[in-house]
Amino acid sequence: MSSDLLARLRLVRSPGIGPVTFRQLLMRFGSAEAALDAVPQLAARGGGKAPVMWSANQAEAEMARVEALGGRYLSIGQGLYPRALAELDSAPPLLIVKGDLRLLDKPMVAVVGARNASAAACRFARGLANDLGRDGVVVVSGLARGIDAATHDGAMQSGTIGCAAGGIDIFYPPENRERQTRMFEVGLVVSERPPGLEPRAKDFPRRNRIIAGLSQACVVVEAAPRSGSLITARMVAEAGREVMAVPGSPLDPRAQGCNQLIRDGATLIQSAADVLEGLRAPNLFASPRTPFEDAPVEMDASEDMRDRVVELLGPSPAPVDEIVRLSGASAGEVQLVLLELDLGGRLDRHAGGKVSLAAA
């Protein structure tokens, strides 16, 4: 077993080390192993007690379980890990995948929507997914009821990727068993969560960012106002991908979310051809930024600088750029202080790269 993977897994599963912190640690120390060694000291400098890190034994147990399931890990910045997903600031450091890995080399488009969608909308999603598959697109969705299920079914022959909110071996909802089992063979199932984990409420938006990150565009089919699909759409927009939506009659409450997306600038979609036309927009992936390609940053923050940054932080989220500017220090120095505070439990990270001081 790879010692790098082992160290990465120990970091990822340790409390308080989210995707952004993981990225910062790897940039600072150059490897997961070096980062693991450094965490206790960093946390102490940040003013907290050292987090209890996952042990090598725990990591080895999970890795054995994934292997037994026929799954494998993909590490951010390495090998088959999807480049589009790696572009997200909050990209999962590790993915567990099971199925046909060749699907990751093709252009991907997400199709998502309401769990309680109308029969007509499910039929539309199935047909759209089928047509997109014929056109060489891999269709990504969330393995939920309704639109997601219809989407996976429509693209089953051409290849479809399901993003699970829990472990890849959990069938949620239970009636997904047959579909998901088939996708282990002819599709691909992806999760950042450990095997055996039953998804809870907070796992669904986490999962949605993976759907957004994998895909060049996301088509929303039938979504009510304030529905989860609209949250996915927002994530898609924030990730700089194309938001697309299928319209419906204003008299149908289940269409109002999609109609509002279109009013807000989403591309109106009536067919796979419309989706492909939308993809001809500037290609995000022409010159991908590869994460972690730099040498580790050798630097220590001074006590003065640490105090200065803590002073600048408050309970309201502030952009890191602003903290850097006001501190008068280099971005690298400020990031290091933030990393220490983070590991010390004194920093909260927010959407859009904002940070605040954690409540004591």
Added chain:
Amino acid sequence: MSSDLLARLRLVRSPGIGPVTFRQLLMRFGSAEAALDAVPQLAARGGGKAPVMWSANQAEAEMARVEALGGRYLSIGQGLYPRALAELDSAPPLLIVKGDLRLLDKPMVAVVGARNASAAACRFARGLANDLGRDGVVVVSGLARGIDAATHDGAMQSGTIGCAAGGIDIFYPPENRERQTRMFEVGLVVSERPPGLEPRAKDFPRRNRIIAGLSQACVVVEAAPRSGSLITARMVAEAGREVMAVPGSPLDPRAQGCNQLIRDGATLIQSAADVLEGLRAPNLFASPRTPFEDAPVEMDASEDMRDRVVELLGPSPAPVDEIVRLSGASAGEVQLVLLELDLGGRLDRHAGGKVSLAAA
């Protein structure tokens, strides 16, 4: 009876004098009476025989009929003639109106759509028109079956304007009798065509430009691809007014025209509030251009210039601007030659201010 109105009516009803020619004549001669006198000579200079003009008797007979019907004329650039409509290059020189003229002082929005619309779409149009009326908007439509009828009904209480393709006294389709009769009282019926005229195919697009010209915005409710409503939408866009459309499921062929309009940039409408929000866009009517406010242009074109312009014209429509530029003459001089050729039957006028030599 006004002798100016009489002269205008004689001009308007004479063969070969369309709205653009009418406008040119009034700019050139300052009054309809002077223009009437000049037409034979202009036509002769343009190389054709003088058109047979409507006689004073014919005009008086029509005017008596309009009066007997309880209608009245509105002359472009005068009195109650709607300013927004006068902005169109092809604005009708005369309108015949019957009903509540105060409606012409309020902001107007058109609602149009398919004659064979679904019951749901008709219900939506009726509700939308009702809501717009409550918000102080006068709702304009085309007195057709389906969406138009539902629109007029929805706005009947607040005031609605129907643009007839034939004479104002013609009920087309026949089941409009009751609706249109009611609109003579509490709404307004508008036509540029003489009383008694049954509409023919070419009268409907003519009528549609009046709907477009009266309105700040036009909402299309349920329109199939290549339908008449889409032609109206194009006219609305050409007139610089807001095109708005109500979406529908891509599975419904009757929604595809509207969905395409939205893809092409029309504002997606789910409610009257959406329409009003769209109207907050830059106001077209803040500084209206008043037609015919200039003194008549005293000018005669030379023979040389006439030959030069004829040389520049061909069978393909060319922009007047280009003819002016290539001729080396002033715009006024070229317009005069074009007017002469027009009256002489040697010029065809096309959309977008283009002209071509008429087939011999």
